[in-house]
Amino acid sequence: MPPPGQVRLPDWDTLKLRVRSMIGSHRVMIFSKSYCPFCRKVKDLFHSLAIEYSVLELDKTDEGPSIQEVLAELTGQRTVPNVFVNGTHVGGCDQTFQAYHSGLLQKLLGGSKGEEMEAYDYDLIVIGGGSGGLSCSKEAATLGKKVMVLDYVVPTPLGTTWGLGGTCVNVGCIPKKLMHQAALLGQALQDARKFGWEYDEQVKHNWQTMVEAIQNYIGSLNWGYRVALREKTVTYLNAYAEFIGPHKIKAVNRKGQETFFTAQSFVIATGERPRYLGIPGDKEYCITSDDLFSLPYCPGKTLVVGASYVALECAGFLAGLGLDVTVMVRSILLRGFDQEMAERAGAYMEKHGVKFIRQFVPIEVVKLEDGMPGRLKVIAKATGGTEMIEGEYNTVLIAIGRDACTKNIGLDKIGVTVNEKNGKIPANDEEQTNVPYVYAVGDILEGKPELTPVAIQAGKLLARRLFGGSNVKCDYINVPTTVFTPLEYGCCGFSEERALEQFGQDNIEVYHTLFWPLEWTIPNRDNNTCYAKVICNKRDNVCIVV
Ligand code: FAD
Ligand code: NAP
Numbered sequence: 001m002p003p004p005g006q007v008r009l010p011d012w013d014t015l016k017l018r019v020r021s022m023i024g025s026h027r028v029m030i031f032s033k034s035y036c037p038f039c040r041k042v043k044d045l046f047h048s049l050a051i052e053y054s055v056l057e058l059d060k061t062d063e064g065p066s067i068q069e070v071l072a073e074l075t076g077q078r079t080v081p082n083v084f085v086n087g088t089h090v091g092g093c094d095q096t097f098q099a100y101h102s103g104l105l106q107k108l109l110g111g112s113k114g115e116e117m118e119a120y121d122y123d124l125i126v127i128g129g130g131s132g133g134l135s136c137s138k139e140a141a142t143l144g145k146k147v148m149v150l151d152y153v154v155p156t157p158l159g160t161t162w163g164l165g166g167t168c169v170n171v172g173c174i175p176k177k178l179m180h181q182a183a184l185l186g187q188a189l190q191d192a193r194k195f196g197w198e199y200d201e202q203v204k205h206n207w208q209t210m211v212e213a214i215q216n217y218i219g220s221l222n223w224g225y226r227v228a229l230r231e232k233t234v235t236y237l238n239a240y241a242e243f244i245g246p247h248k249i250k251a252v253n254r255k256g257q258e259t260f261f262t263a264q265s266f267v268i269a270t271g272e273r274p275r276y277l278g279i280p281g282d283k284e285y286c287i288t289s290d291d292l293f294s295l296p297y298c299p300g301k302t303l304v305v306g307a308s309y310v311a312l313e314c315a316g317f318l319a320g321l322g323l324d325v326t327v328m329v330r331s332i333l334l335r336g337f338d339q340e341m342a343e344r345a346g347a348y349m350e351k352h353g354v355k356f357i358r359q360f361v362p363i364e365v366v367k368l369e370d371g372m373p374g375r376l377k378v379i380a381k382a383t384g385g386t387e388m389i390e391g392e393y394n395t396v397l398i399a400i401g402r403d404a405c406t407k408n409i410g411l412d413k414i415g416v417t418v419n420e421k422n423g424k425i426p427a428n429d430e431e432q433t434n435v436p437y438v439y440a441v442g443d444i445l446e447g448k449p450e451l452t453p454v455a456i457q458a459g460k461l462l463a464r465r466l467f468g469g470s471n472v473k474c475d476y477i478n479v480p481t482t483v484f485t486p487l488e489y490g491c492c493g494f495s496e497e498r499a500l501e502q503f504g505q506d507n508i509e510v511y512h513t514l515f516w517p518l519e520w521t522i523p524n525r526d527n528n529t530c531y532a533k534v535i536c537n538k539r540d541n542v543c544i545v546v
Contacts, residue, residue, distance in 0.1 A: 012070075015063065019070045023084045027109070028053035031071055031082040034060060038093035039081040045100060045436040048415070050246045051109060085109055097436070101466060103264075122148045124466070125249060125263035127241040127409065130166015131452040132442030133269030134225060136459030141232040143467040148261060149229065150251055152240040154273070157283040160291045163222030164236070167271050167443075168452040170218055175293035176313055178214045180484045183320025187486075191523035205321045207298035215294055243410030247437065250410075265466060268416075268425065268433075268440045269459065270409060272402035272450070277305065281365030285376055286396040289314060297372035299323065300394030305362055307333045309483055311399035312345065316485035319354045326355040326391070328362065330383055330400075334483065338495035344531055348487040351526075357391075359383045365396055404444040414438065419446055429473055431462050439466075449479045487529065494545045499535045503545070509536045 023029050028046055032039035034057045046053040058064035058080060072078040075089045083090040085108040090096050099105040126137040129151025137149040153170075155161040162170035182205070189203055229236045239251035239259070249266075251259045274288035287295065289310050300323065304315040307329040319325040327349075334342035350356060360380040369375035373394035380389050404423035411418055411425075417434045418425055424446035431439045439462055442455035457474055464470035480492035499508050511534045516527040536542045 012066075015066055016070050016074070019067055019074065022054070022056065024087050026054040026084075027051070027086055029084040030055045031058060031067065031080055032056065033058050033080050036080055041436070042081045042083060042093050042096050044434065045096065048246060048435045048437055100436075101265075106264075120247060120262045120264045122146050122235075122261065122263040124148075124265050124267065124463075125150070125241075125261060126267045126269060127249070128166065128269035128271055128405075128442070129164050129225070129236065130269060130271045130442065130455070131168050132271075132455035132459040133166070133267065134164075134229070134459070135456040136267050136269065136441060136463045137234045138228065138232045139460045139463035140467055141234045143463060145463075145467050147233075148235040148237060148263070150237045150239050150241040150249075152238060152253075154240070156274075156288065156290045157276075158287060158291050160294060162294070163219065164225045164238070165218075165222055169221050169225075171290045171293055173452055174218060174221070175214050176289075176317070177484070178217070179210070179293070179317040179321075180313070180486050182210050183317040183486045186320055186322065191519075191525070194523040207321070208296070210321075211294060211296065241409065243414045243416075246414055264437065266438045267459070267462065268406070268409070268411075268438065268444060269442045269455070270405040270444055272404050272443045274310075274398065275401045275403050277362060277398055277400065279363055279365065281367070281376075282362075282398060285365050285367050285374075286398050288398050292397060299397070300373045301392075302326070302395045302397055303328060303362075303378055303391065303393040304397045304399060306399035306401070307331070308335060308399070308401065310402075311397075312349065312485045313483065314397055314399060315354050316349055316487075319349065319352060320486050325353070326357060326393070328357045328360050328378075328380060330361050331359070336495070337483070337489075338491065338533070339497060341489055341491065341495075341531075341533065344529075345483065345485045345487055345489050348529055349485055357389070360389060362396075363388075368392065402443070402450075406444055422446070430465060431458060431474070448476050449481070451479060451481060454479055494535055496533070496535055499537075499545050503537050503539070507537060507539050508545070509538050509542060510534070511536065 028051060030039065030042060030053055032055050043053065043055065058068055068078060071082050075082065077091060079092055081093055083096045085105065088108050090099050090105065090108070096105065123145040124140045124147045126133045126147065126149040129149050133149055137147045141147045151164050153161045168174060186205065226236060237251055239253040241249045241251050244250045248260060248262045251261060274290055276282045292314060299318065302318055302323055302325050304311050304325065304327045307327060311327060312334065315325050315327045332339065333346045346356065360382055362378050362380045364379040366377040367374060368377050376393050376396055378391050378393060378396060406418050406423045406425060415435055416425065416438055425433055425440040425444050426446045427433050427440050431441055431445065433440055441458040441462060443450045448454065454476065461472055461474050464472065478493055480490060482488055482490040494502065496510060513532055514528055515530050515532065517530055535545050537545045
């Protein structure tokens, strides 16, 4: 019955008949309100499925409130969206998505009109077999889903390529940490004499031996990942994936052969690749971290360009291995980190032989001599003036940041929004992009930490939410991280600069201390180096601000 006092525009029964007829005569009928975000979400879902739908915006018609009452009578649901598929009441936004994920929606869509919904090849296709992609695909398969993962490494300009596992395993955390360890062992050798070890031989480092050992280990990890995928019955394809239409990708393998696959849901986990300077000689003569860890020869005298994580870590271990290393810094060290800590890490590096050229950027790299390594001339310009400098190096390592691999994967063909400025994919707090069946995890996600444990956790939790009935989301706040320069700087929460900004000078209290690690005492290593700092909010019971 209409609510008491409600104006009956047409006759109540006539209206009911009309609503019924709308429901019955449209494959998908959505009763909506134009400003409602949940209604938009549902419309986006059908749009992304390339399924035509009819909408009645209840806020745009005088009959709106009465129709809402009719719907309440017919379905027990007063809220919008109110969705019907082939005459069946599906429900609101949550119910529609649940129906979509369980496959019910597809069945209903295929139903009465004999229009069979396409049967997808896979429940889930994951693009990118790195930290995020592997964890997500394995978890989805564990939950009984039919899953495919595609991984393909586009060779670097120098032709370097690698196996399954993504950045962390092949050209990131793993080789970085192992080379860091090689550098620490050099220091340990020096310390060892003080602890009573006597050895006569002259100590020197063999780059090839180290690289071969590390690459062998990485090879075993690549193999292990393939076996793990097979055991979980995830289909693995070493091919480059690109969307060519809704729910459909093209996969191109090394030989250029094309195959096509469809899936109900997709996860994009394509990661990032090093950025180049865009100056003469950079791609021809310089290397990036993607080349360094498998470089078949010792890089020799090295210029590292950049001053963040990757740059300082690589500079740190190369110097620790005894090489002549210079870092060219455009502005500050470790942007985004506590600057006092960043400068302390820099001071330690300087003390251990790393040279810094500050406020300069390279403008040209010229080859002077071929070889392994060869000889390069770098011409650089002051950032705040016209001063120019030149230097000769055997190797130039560019580490000026990484670009998200989102450009050539057909996202435009399916309407996934990408931030034009940085190539990152915006997503909601459930890693869902603006196209409801497409999700994104790992380094390509906008505004999230670019770290392996984060990508792994996000991928696993996403699979559990999609296929395991879970509603646990990934917590991206206060993720700790460490920079290995090789002095290890771990941090979590606010830098002092950000705490000042957020809470004001008067409201923060900073506690700090220098300390001398026990193992540094016997070799008499510098007791003014190791430092800890805790930033507290006075207003919040002097609580640590993380
Ligand atoms: P990735 O691991 O990069 O995987 C993406 C995969 O997708 C790649 O294999 C790529 O080739 C593939 N791919 C791309 N496009 C396609 C396509 N169209 N079709 C098929 N496959 C495709 N993090 C830490 O937590 N700790 C560290 O110590 C640390 N050290 C690092 C050191 C270095 C030098 C670097 C570069 C990174 C480091 N990181 C570290 C960051 C960490 O490696 C990344 O955060 C992590 O690998 C991101 O995982 P992902 O799944 O997003 O992408
Ligand atoms: P990044 O954090 O984006 O830093 C880029 C650096 O390059 C900055 O110092 C920047 O200087 C400089 N730069 C940019 N453009 C330049 C140019 N044209 N000329 C000269 N210098 C330029 O990049 P990243 O070091 O590659 O790290 C990427 C991500 O990988 C990090 O965010 C991190 O999460 C992850 N990572 C983690 C670890 C770890 O956990 N230990 C290790 C490595 C990497 P300005 O400050 O002047 O902009």
